[in-house]
Amino acid sequence: MSQLGCSTRLLVIIAAIVAILFIVGLIGGAIGQALDIESPGFLHVPVLEIHEFFKGDAIFEVGGFSISNTMIAAWVTVVLVVGIALAATRKMRIIPRRLQGLVEVGLEALLNFVEGVAGKKNGRRFFPVVATIFIFVIFNAYLALFPFFGP
Template identity: 30%
Template sequence: MARSTQETALLSHALPLSLTAAGSTVAAGSSDAATFQGPSINEFFPDPIFFAGTPIEIDRLVIIRFIAVAVLLVFAFAGTRALKLVPNRGQAMIEYGFDVVRRNAFDNLGEREGRRYLPLLASIFFGVLFMNLSGLIPGLNLQGTSRIAMPALLAVIAYIAFIYAGLRKHAGTFLRNALFPPGVPWYLYIIVTPIEFVSTFVLRPITLTLRLLMNMVVGHLLLVLFFSATWFFFTESHGLFKVFGIGTLAFGIAFSFFEILVALLQAYVFMLLTAVYIQLALADEH
């Protein structure tokens, strides 16, 4: 009886120790197993490279913006330094892009005002386009417009152009008519004026900023997700799971072409909305 009691006591102490050791072994084995790490918002905030901790801190994204602007200037110079009656490929591409901007400027603003604001609209279109396309360039892989500073800066420029156009054309009536639309009964201004102020002077730059920013953020995260999943399935997974890598690779390639379309579309929309806002400021009712 004493012997049985002693064995029972030993087992009661040994069983928890065994379970603890087994749990540790399983945990160690699971930590060695491959795990997939998806993209995060930290993709858009790389470590600083120059001037860390200062107001002019430069990281990889800022360098990408510099590169996009430099490539745009080189492309424009190379395509226009020797203009020909029969354009070469580079000149034809620049002329086509510029013609798209010119036609929209003239259609919305008229020929006279269109010529005045054409340099601004062309700069916005090509600047946004080249920064959007940087996310598809190997080695860069990040859009210059995928962090809020650049879209916000462009939206502020468009907003200033809108205010300037209105004050220049209708110096004495622009702000008054924007906040107090003619023809509205005076007692409705209590409701109409706050709505006009928010929609005209607050929401326009915000929507310009967020439309461009969120399209670029979502596009980058999806591309990173597809291609990082492809790498994971091909190199880290086992057995039939590798087949999934073919699907994620196909989606990644297809979405890359779709991102080119989105980059073009967002540059066009930003330029077009800037032209529309300027046209609204120039309208005779102001």
């Protein structure tokens, strides 16, 4: 028995399966196609070009750099989140008012979730990154409900 609670034989089998899947993925995937590696027909996976799949609608250009609706939505999201953060923390009190209380409840719930997943010590360590990504994504998703920013 290993320290992980399962036999070494089982770990070797799992590692072999993962290695085989990794090699098959390399041969049949984008790297195999880029290197012109001949693969059997059942391994061939069509690869989309990322710039075609995630292409935003260019609205205007600035110095040869196109500004898309996705970029504008991200900027608006950042301005909105920073504005709410500034408004909530402008006149902080021991007994919070409406906006400060709402922001505190949301951050406390998110902190409890992160601590529940990563533990008390690591949860507080990872919280700034996780909260930043979560808040940006959730605000951006809600912003997409408006007609101009939607898909």
